[in-house]
Amino acid sequence: MSKASKMGCKQKRVPTGLVSLDEAALALGCSRRTLERLQQTGELPVVRLGRLVRVDLVTLLARLRDQGDAR
Secondary structure (H helix, E strand, O other), rough: HHHHHHHHOOOOOOOOOEEOOHHHHHHHOOOOOOHHHHOOOOOOOOOEEEOOEEEEEEHHHHHHHHHHHOO
């Protein structure tokens, strides 16, 4: 057990893989609405599983990092 767990501290994990728009917004520090707008314009690639909309967070973070390096 980690020291933080022993002290009763809860650590937030950054989700990986396919995540909901809410989870992606939390990880990226933006609103769900921002991600919805990016999805509608085609700037945010999503995976549709029936009615569910998921974002590949690992790929999205890599794409954002690459865009930052290009500037």
